[in-house]
Amino acid sequence: MSTTQNPPRQMMFQLSLRRRGISDQAVLRAMEEIPRDMFVEAADRAHAYRDSALGIACGQTISQPFVVAYMTEQLQLQQNHRVLEIGTGSGYQAAILSRLCGHVLTIERYRTLADRARARLAELGCDNVEVTLGDGFDVPADAGNFDRIIVTAAMEQIPDALAQRLKPGGVLIAPVGPHQGTQTLVRLVRTDAGFERKQLVDVRFVPALPGIAREL
Template sequence: MDLSVARKRMVAQLVKRGITDQRVIDAMQQIPRHLFVEEAMAAQAYSDTPLPIGEKQTISQPYTVALMTQMLQLTGKERVLELGTGSGYQAAVLATLAGWVYTVERIRPLALKARKVLDGLRLLNVNLRIGDGTDGWPEEAPFDAILVTAGAPSVPDCLIDQLAPGGRMVIPVGDKVDQQLVLVKKGHDGSIEREDSEGCRFVRLIGRHGWSEH
């Protein structure tokens, strides 16, 4: 199977489904998604579906990655915090669109695998650490954008605190099964505006400011 053709098809589907930000479209075309899944699943990498990546985690479907990224409205110079590195694919997309990416993963084997792929792609503007992502990365705050790639019971206050004035955060909020994408905008005066977007299904955001592991 010609994976470059599959990638073009994937991007064409994203455009059909309403992805309009040309920078996001270009990034999705550029990043080789098949490198972020198991080799046996490479042929499925460009289908618009989530795939297992081990450790009971998944790589989000391409449309969800594109939509959440588009909601951040990145222009190229931002410092972005991502919670839930997983395979590293979302971080790779962000790295092509922003100045710096800070990404946190609580599961060590996933973090190490993601780091290896990101380094292989020479995405050197990604800082990755292992830990409780629900705490954010306070010593590197504030961030112009925050992206949470797991479902939270609510929007953690500590993440709002780490968002820069004028910044945007996208986070799935809901119960353990179904969530809704929420866009949080912080005004330059510190005011907070919240907009609900599409329904979605993510693995649970585990940690001090999310769900408990059990």
């Protein structure tokens, strides 16, 4: 189970997000409600509420809280939205999304991460999240289209096949750039005329790789 946040740590966690420009009250509330210490490795629990990325199993990371909050805020979620997440990781981002939308389908290429995330999300009662072992570059056709798509690993470019899974008016957020280096968060909005693309902030994510991992 989660360790209990003491009030000063909880207050500083929220204050840090507000100081960095997170203003959506629903996002801030979700960040407060979801215990980040449940999603980090046991050795890192004392550092769970620092604004930094931390390592998890399979050589992956849990993103720093500001990046999670920022990407979530940029999605402009509504309670009826259906969301696709590429890269489940620890499950933390999916847990935040679950408080703000109707349904989350999250795809993870590492079985260990998918299984652990599924267990954590069930423990938290995130019943509107479906964790699937799969290839984020090859989303099953029967999964349908989505109001929002969030990619939590670096893509050298956004595949057109993924962008096409957005419903009209849909929004996609992804870190785009070289795998070894700095990427830029890109926000795509599907319009009647095509896609509006906006570059947001520089970030660093682990690479998004095709296929299902053979091990782990």
